[in-house]
Amino acid sequence: MEKNRAVLQGTHFLSGDLACAEGALAAGCEFFGGYPITPATEIAERMASRLPEIGGVYLQMEDEIASLAAVIGASYAGKKAMTATSGPGFSLMQENIGLAIMTETPLVIVNIMRGGPSTGQPTMPSQQDVMQARWGSHGDYEIIALAPSSVQEMFDLTIESFNLAETYRVPVMLLADATIGHMWERVKIPPKEEIHLSWRKKPEVAPDKYKPFKPDENLVPPMACFGEGYRFHATGLTHNEEGAPATVSSEVQDRLVRRLCNKIRRNTKKIMKIEEIMLDDAEIVVLAYGITSRAALSAVRMVRKEGIKAGLLRLVTIWPFPEELVAQIAKKSRAIVVPEMNCGQLVREVERAAKTTPVLLLSKLGEEPHRPSEISSALRKAIK
Amino acid sequence: MKKSNILQNHPFAKYLRQDRMPHIWCEGCGNGILLNSFINALDELSIDLDKVVVVSGIGCIGRAAGYVNVDSFHTTHGRAIAFATGVKLANPELKVVVISGDGDLFAIGGNHFIHAARRNVDIKVICANNFTYGMTGGQYGPTTPLESWTTTTPYGSIEHPFNLVHLAAASGAIYVARWTALQVRRLKNSIKKSLQKEGFSFIEVISPCPTIYDRYNKLGTATDVMRLFKQISQVQHGYDPSKAVITKNQIMVGEFMDIEKPSYGRLLREMTIRVQEKLKGEESK
């Protein structure tokens, strides 16, 4: 009875934030720990009113640090859990992101990016946290980050984020921005049976044989939860497969850290999600993600009418970055244009993969995302 | 995995991860006594060990979570209480105990402590207070007495320390007690009581730190410090926690607070039921 209320089946007119909350509920999320922050507050508000309807828990913690700590706790207690924040809160969460990575905790962090640095422009969009999502916490690690470009994608990709988090036991970041978070569009929510959900793999051995951090073939350990009789220990310290701290062994450190990275790197092809539009014969490519990809699509269509062979590579997962694919496309193109709402972040990855192919950054900061005309004039210039 | 029998038939052997013993704590450290009393309490209550979760923070006492043979988690510095809140609310059947130190709980973790106490989250917090940051070599912390020598107060500490029981009671904890590491039976009984009460409970354990704090401040050997505890501690149940300041000549111990108040989890459950009843009513129309 309660579970059916989780999927708001039907066609709705929702904002990005609300669609994200509904996506989480449809994914089976039963725990939200958060703190109000513009422009992600609406996610918290929606979860506060919807979670009790399905018997879930909405916890408004005293700060973002506590929010993520509580989410990690809830995930270890067996629930699908998430938090939602923006730049300043995301910075506070970095230490615990490291903890989630080290303890291989499945969870989803939504970052509705706003103008930064520091308090910045709370109500204005940006893509300034892209590198922080990848490198924000200390130590070596890999994470998964997705960039929705529409309200429908806010719903769909939130579900995808949970699926990836549960499959790979890693914190997954949904990097939207203030525009997508606050704009209203039509969202189609399918019936519960049509939504594919993944759940963490449970251990198949008896408790006395269970090793909490012993990986299976795809480098991810099956996950027991508190209260199931496994009586395991998890720690943020470097640990061996039994979960015991091993703070002086180089061998254990090497093995653990490389596995944490490899479980994402080796599975990049399975994780990666991209959209290729008119790329087959494209001489010039726009590589865009999130809000800028909407204008990019218009720009590409515009210049095609003028005879310029442009194409769009839209990244849905921005981390892990699809290096090989971008390298291949770069070889066939004369130039790659990267419109970003920051001073140049993901463009560095593109430059690295593209090698000798020229990469043009279209940097824009402030209230207004790129206009199609801005991107199309850049394309016309680049083709010369 | 548990082939070691290093504890040689000790009655508490089954509560400990024997392959990780002996523990890393120094001789005479209060942490071992705290662990012993905690296990003693679990043993006497015959609690279902599958439903106990121990959460610890960073510090010497933080290693305690790794030694107890139950589900346990060693979090980042100061965040044990926030983590424990998430665990308890996600699965209310679990008995969640936070074992951490004075610095972890009250300096970096101070904010989380007061809010969890205010909300009356059903977690049991046991604080090993040795008046110092031991793991990093003996810096001062929020409970270090005035004029103490520590490595970062080489001219004597000029900071007033917290009165932890007062802070806990004022923040809303329903059970507040303080014992020294010497009063093992009373400590065990307090732990038992807190495990059976629903709501936020706080037990302060005054511990010797013979290698660091006690040595730096010339308090003698571990036994000297325990003798000092015996001499200057006074049991006064129901004493006003705001007056229970620790001085060189007096440590008030006892149960300072023992009240009933609905826990956060209980209120949350009641609210959730109300919401769902209302929805059911609307859906059936």
Place this chain on the structure above:
Amino acid sequence: MGLVMPKKLWRKPLDSKEIKVPEATISIAKDLCKGCGFCIEFCPRKVLEESDQLNKRGIYPPKAVDEGKCTLCGFCTAICPDFAIFCVEKKSKDDDNDGEK
């Protein structure tokens, strides 16, 4: 503190013949002992003393000088930070399973 009755005036309890003072076995895991001295210092009947045999850590663990004096108060078991000492009731008929509850 009030008057304390001199020991010679103490009355013998009426049920003293039924009460059996338990006999204890004190187990000491010598290599776990770190030499804090708490058990020796705080045993109410002064049953323990520092032994003269070094353990693996290079300290002298305790030894029971007169196990018969032990009343199974359990304080040493409770105060030991290292789980190195415990006392259990000596089983007269069953001669194994010491320490199991």
